[in-house]
Amino acid sequence: MAAKPAKERLTEAAFALFAERGYEQTTVDDITDRAGVGRTTFFRTFRTKEDVIFPDHEVLLGAIETRLAGSTDRTALIAVTEAARLVLRHYLAEGERAVTRYRLTRSVPALRDREIAGVQQYQRLFRRFLHGWMGGGADTALRAELMAGAVVSAHNHVLRRWLRGRSDDPEAEFDAAMTETVDLFNRSREDAGASIVVVRTSKDLDTVLPELHRLLGSG
The missing domain is CATH 1.10.10.60 (Homeodomain-like)
Incomplete structure (x- = not known):
């Protein structure tokens, strides 16, 4: 071996x-x-x-940025959900190591500060992407900031429940949390007429979208 x-x-x-x-x-x-x-x-x-303690932070930032960059105007909010899911799944895959990190960041101030700085980096990525998607004007800056904060808060809420041993199905809780979060903002642009559906699937997005369009009557 x-x-x-x-x-x-x-x-x-x-x-x-x-x-x-x-x-x-x-x-x-x-x-x-x-x-x-x-x-x-x-x-x-x-x-x-x-x-x-945080060995994969830069890798995760890169993965989020790549996922967001690969979206279209119509799939932007799906991309936001899936980018946040990448982070959740990373922690779930770590298992006990993630739990140990959580305990350490609760008790060591320097690590807590580092964690907060990392979360702020994630939020800035989402805010920058959403601001561009909403039009990039002065009138959309606040909405983008609010939505980015909501996405990160929803993710962290589910993650903390799992880390504390209070969630048997964090992915299902994440789906529910992100559906509720996206629903708060799915009319953030006056010309956004599409409904937002959170989908968990292993299939490629290009394979899934045509079927969704058919079911929703848009294809």
């Missing part, structure tokens, strides 16, 4: 040590010793100990 990449070994070691000893009591040397790599490898992989 091939050895795990250094990044994964470092991340696994760090989270295990944080759970055992606490974040402040764990040093970079502790992490590298547990992972079986040197300090040079650590600092080639992560800039700081904080970066081990």
Whole structure:
């Protein structure tokens, strides 16, 4: 069996040590010793100990931006929903590691600040996209800000419930939350005449849209 990449070994070691000893009591040397790599490898992989807690943040930002950029005017709100779903699914796939991160960010102020800064980056991406979709004028700036905040709040509400062990089906809760959120804004443009439907599917969007158009009587 091939050895795990250094990044994964470092991340696994760090989270295990944080759970055992606490974040402040764990040093970079502790992490590298547990992972079986040197300090040079650590600092080639992560800039700081904080970066081990949020190793995929930039990747997720890129995935969100790509998903939004791939939408059309008619599919913009579907893209917003699916971009937010990408983040939720990432946390769900992490499982216990996400729960450990949640506990750490509740107890370590520096990590909490880092998390808040990350959430603000997600919100700015959504706001910029929605502002352009709404027309990009001074009259749409506030609505775009409000909608971006609502999308992030809906996502975080569902995610926190799952992290606290209060949700057995976070994806279903996400669908309901995003449907309600989008319904608040689906008349944000005077010329927006389409109904918004939140769909969970593994099929490609190009395959799904024609069928939706047929069902809605628009194709």
